[in-house]
Amino acid sequence: MxxxxxxxxxxxxxxxxxxxxxxxxRIDVAHYFVPQAQVEQEVRRMLHARDAAVSQLESLKDDITDDAPHELGALVDVHLLLLKDEDFSAAVAQWIRERHYNAEWALSAQLEVLARQFDEMEDDYLRERKADVEQVVGRVLSVLAGEVSAADAVAQxxxxxxxxxxxxxxxxxxxxxxxxxxxxxxxxxxxxxxxxxxxxxxxxxxxxxxxxxxxxxxxxxxxxxxxxxxxxxxxxxxxxxxxxxxxxxxxxxxxxxxxxRLARLRFTPAVTLDGQKVELHANIEQPSDAAAAIDAGAVGVGLFRSEFLFMNRQGDLPSEDEQFEAYKAAVEGMKGLPVTIRTVDVGADKPLDRLSAAELRHEHVLNPAMGLRAIRWCLSEPTMFRQQLRAIYRASAFGKVKLLIPMVAHLNEVRATLEMTRRVKQQLLDAGIGHTDVQIGVMVEIPAAVVVLPLLLKHVDFISIGTNDLIQYTLAIDRADEAVAHLYDPWHPAVLQLLFQSIDLARRAGKDVSVCGEMAGDPAFTDLLVGMGLRSFSMHPTQIPAVKQRLLRADTQRLEPLVQEILKSEDPKEAADRLLGGYMQIAH
The missing domain is CATH 3.50.30.10 (Phosphohistidine domain)
Structure with a gap:
């Protein structure tokens, strides 16, 4: 149907x-594909974990005293029967052999199948037995969690x-x-x-x-x-x-x-009709993404999200050398073009597997988006932060590198970071390790940062506006919550005023300014942003061609007065549709 x-x-x-x-x-597990050559090894890994879980329960049953409730022994027997059920093990093995799922994924997939069957049962007692299956699978997953997977990473x-x-x-x-x-x-x-x-x-x-x-x-x-x-x-x-x-x-x-058709524009310079040059940079998550940035015609990396080097590591943070190799690979992959590396931004919707600060975990904090995250966490973990800064400065010896500080709200956060970079540079100098000067910038993501921007601009080389969080914090909207997603409004007058103020203040101070949030990669906002005076965008490589096409048709001299009218309007979206829509018809 x-x-x-x-x-x-x-x-x-x-x-x-x-x-x-x-x-x-229901159960949080890793999901990845197992190469064909390792399929049978992964099946054996699953069966070994099942047998270990059986041994655990049998030992538990032997330890049950005579005065213990009869129901306890009966419960253990039920779980043993489930674990020893060959049909269950065969079904899990089938997921591994036919779908190439890792053992954890295969177990949870089979759990989903059984859970649905139990949910459809009319008998209340049988329907409640779903909990026994969940507990049994959870026990096997606990055993697997203590083992090393047969595949070190996602298999192609x-x-x-x-x-x-x-x-x-x-x-x-x-x-x-x-x-x-x-x-x-x-x-x-x-x-x-x-x-x-x-x-x-x-x-x-x-x-x-x-x-x-x-x-x-x-x-x-x-x-x-x-x-x-x-x-x-x-x-x-x-x-x-x-x-x-x-x-x-x-x-x-x-x-x-x-x-x-758009791909044919990738090496065409982004220049407006009235001769204004605009830089289109790429946002990347991994060093290997540099190739896609080059292929898309990016003139640099405007945002390297370094936090993805810290994820999926079963609690171990990357070493300084490992980070250095990753940053170096990205810098070399960009072939001389600038790379802006954002210091690790974890928390909110990007928790780590293991964090020394328990507040970062969703279950331990009421509002992780406003908790110990981004630069706040970095400054609370100085050893980790120094390692990352050393790795970034070491990578600067291989190309043009910029350093970006996320979620800045206080001038003291900038001062503390600058002091730490000064010490790191001195350490590298004393050790004879090559590095160069690195421009340092801040992300404007919090309304307070816009208010104190004149102060921040005195201490940094550039700013990058993260519109995703700026909208979230301005409108008090959790951007990951679909229940309030309809209230997330990039066209809100307050959002546009903060955007314009940030761009205008940076330009007046003679500092570079870029937008790296999702608005930068949405062609619906290209005319608005360039009309505000923005000359540097950073987006996903796949979004560059469409934005470039819009820029090639833009006339900033005609857009700037239209944007001022939009900013004064009670309904900016309606004004933009009317004014920019008419402008586009005339332009073409």
């Missing part, structure tokens, strides 16, 4: 494929000749998305999330259609269902009819032709 689910479109385009369900938040799996795959989940962490980025999915769907949640941002960097905030998709869609993801309309069509399928396949072909 065909049906539709609607959510929030976060990455444009159409994807068609078979659904691959990732375990819900060869799906030549097989159906394309779509990822369906209650939610996907940014860290998991980074792993899936090197994998095989052509689109994804989640139950929760907002348009500018970090998960959505990484999805756009993968350049695959995505819909989030569907609420029920992971419970309604079954494994292997044929699914269409309409990333433009925010629609998910499950088991489409042949007519609908053919219509969307036509749209796919049209989208591919449009991308090919």
């Amino acid at each position: 065909s049906f539709q689910v609607f959510g929030i479109p976060v990455s444009r385009g159409v994807a068609i494929g078979r659904a691959v369900l990732v375990a819900s938040s 799996r060869d799906f030549a000749g097989e159906d394309p795959l779509l990822l369906v989940a209650a939610d996907i962490s940014p860290a998991d998305l980074i792993q899936f980025k090197r994998s095989v999915f052509c689109g994804f769907i989640t139950d929760i999330g907002g348009k500018t949640s970090h998960t959505a941002i990484v999805a756009r960097s993968m350049d695959i259609p995505a819909v989030v905030g569907t609420r029920e998709a992971s419970r309604l869609i079954l494994q292997d269902d044929w699914v269409i993801v309409d990333g433009d309309a925010g629609a998910v069509i499950v088991n489409p009819s042949p007519i609908v399928l053919e219509e969307y396949r036509f749209r796919q072909r049209q989208s591919e032709l449009e991308r090919a």
Whole structure:
């Protein structure tokens, strides 16, 4: 039966494929594909963990005293029966052999299948036995958590000749998305999330259609269902009819032709009609992303999100040398073009596996978006922060590097960072380790930073405006919460005023200013931003061609007075549609 689910479109385009369900938040496990050569080893790993769990329960049963409640022994027996059920183990092994899931993913996938079967049972007692299955799977997962996986990282799996795959989940962490980025999915769907949640941002960097905030998709869609993801309309069509399928396949072909046309602009300089040069930089998460930035025609990296080097590490933070090699690879990959490295920005929707500050964990803090995150965490962990700064300065010997401090609200945070960089440079000098001067900038993400920007500009070389958090903190909207996603408004008068003030203050102070948030990569805001005086954008590499096309058609002399009218309007979005829409018709 065909049906539709609607959510929030976060990455444009159409994807068609078979659904691959990732375990819900019931159990949090790592998800990755196992190479064909390691499949049987992964099956043995799962069986070994099962046998270890059996031994644990048998030892527990032997320790039960005679005066213990009879129900306790009976419960252990039930769990032992479940663990020793060969059908259950065979089903888990099938996920590994046929889907190449790692053992943890296979266990949780089978749990999802059984959980649905229990939920459909009419008998209350049998329905409640779902909890026993969850506990048994949890015990095996606990055993696996203490082992090293058969695969060190996400495997590149060869799906030549097989159906394309779509990822369906209650939610996907940014860290998991980074792993899936090197994998095989052509689109994804989640139950929760907002348009500018970090998960959505990484999805756009993968350049695959995505819909989030569907609420029920992971419970309604079954494994292997044929699914269409309409990333433009925010629609998910499950088991489409042949007519609908053919219509969307036509749209796919049209989208591919449009991308090919835009790709021809990649090495065309971004210069407006009236001769204003605009720099288009790329946002990246991994050193390997530098190649995509070069291919897209980026003139540098405006934002290297270093926190992704810290994720999916089972609690171990990267060493100074490991970070240095990563930053060096990114710098060399950009072939002499500048690379702006943001110091680690964790917390909120990007928690680490292990944090010394428990406040960063969602379960221990009421509002992680306003807790110990970004520069606040870095300054609370000086040893870690010094290691990162040394690694960044060491990488500066191999190309042009800039340092970006996230979530600055206080001048003291800038002063503390500058003092730490001074000490780091002296340490490197004393040790005879090569490095160069590095420009230091701050991210403007908090309204307070805009208010004190004249003070901050006296101490830094440049600013970068992170519009995602700036909108979130200005409007008091959790950008990852689909329940309030409709209130997240980049066109809000307060947001636009803060944007214009930041750009204007930086230009008057003779300091470089860039926008690196999602507004920078959205062509709907290109005319507005360039009309505000912005001459440096940073976005995902895949967004550069469309923004460049808009810039090539822009006339800043005509845009600037229109933007002033928009800023004075009670309804900036309506004013922009009217004024900029008319401008575009005249321009063409």
